[in-house]
Amino acid sequence: DAGITQSPRYKITETGRQVTLMCHQTWSHSYMFWYRQDLGHGLRLIYYSAAADITDKGEVPDGYVVSRSKTENFPLTLESATRSQTSVYFCASSRGGGSYNEQFFGPGTRLTVL
Amino acid sequence: EDKVVQSPLSLVVHEGDTVTLNCSYEVTNFRSLLWYKQEKKAPTFLFMLTSSGIEKKSGRLSSILDKKELFSILNITATQTGDSAIYLCAVVGGSSNTGKLIFGQGTTLQVKP
Numbered sequence: 001d002a003g004i005t006q007s008p009r010y011k012i013t014e015t016g017r018q019v020t021l022m023c024h025q026t027w028s029h030s031y032m033f034w035y036r037q038d039l040g041h042g043l044r045l046i047y048y049s050a051a052a053d054i055t056d057k058g059e060v061p062d063g064y065v066v067s068r069s070k071t072e073n074f075p076l077t078l079e080s081a082t083r084s085q086t087s088v089y090f091c092a093s094s095r096g097g098g099s100y101n102e103q104f105f106g107p108g109t110r111l112t113v114l
Numbered sequence: 115e116d117k118v119v120q121s122p123l124s125l126v127v128h129e130g131d132t133v134t135l136n137c138s139y140e141v142t143n144f145r146s147l148l149w150y151k152q153e154k155k156a157p158t159f160l161f162m163l164t165s166s167g168i169e170k171k172s173g174r175l176s177s178i179l180d181k182k183e184l185f186s187i188l189n190i191t192a193t194q195t196g197d198s199a200i201y202l203c204a205v206v207g208g209s210s211n212t213g214k215l216i217f218g219q220g221t222t223l224q225v226k227p
Contacts, residue, residue, distance in 0.1 A: 040219060045216075048214060102159045105150075105156035
């Protein structure tokens with residue numbers, strides 16, 4: 001039972017390049033989330049999805065694009081990477097979107113933009 | 115603006131000490147508060163609190179919520195080096211019932227042998 005996985009685990013890219021971070025979960029959870037974690041800021045929500053083909057912006061969506069054509073996958077794309085997007089990215093999922101559903105986190109992707 | 119504030123931001127203790135981590139929040143439509151532990155990988159779930167005054171316990175860890183004063187504490191007794199981690203507090207709330215988590219900055223705990 002793989003749970004929630006992310007790929008790649010580490011990525012180095014250059015400013016201006018397009019980068020896609022993958023997230024896959026095997027629980028058939030309805031909700032999926034993308035966070036970035038930076039020193040001094042904790043975890044900040046980038047985008048989330050309530051179901052396939054339903055996505056919405058979080059706290060820091062600028063410069064990112066998401067899609068969710070299948071329930072199990074929630075890729076995050078940086079259309080033109082900038083140095084400020086150097087961060088650790090976590091994907092998470094939860095069974096539902098209400099108050100009582102804990103979120104389960106993937107192992108994270110460490111992205112460096114040169 | 116919704117916000118979650120944790121204190122202290124970092125803490126160094128010795129094995130056997132007891133620590134208290136604080137989390138205060140100002141979040142519209144509060145629904146629940148969660149504590150996570152993060153070592154050198156993904157956050158892992160510790161507790162979910164929805165009601166005031168009811169202590170949740172798991173081994174040496176315990177947590178309680180005060181919805182009137184808008185804060186929660188996480189206690190760790192008889193600390194061990196394996197407790198060294200970042201402890202994250204997050205609140206479910208906001209204007210829509212989407213389960214979005216609003217995180218605090220985290221408290222970095224270091225337990226020395």
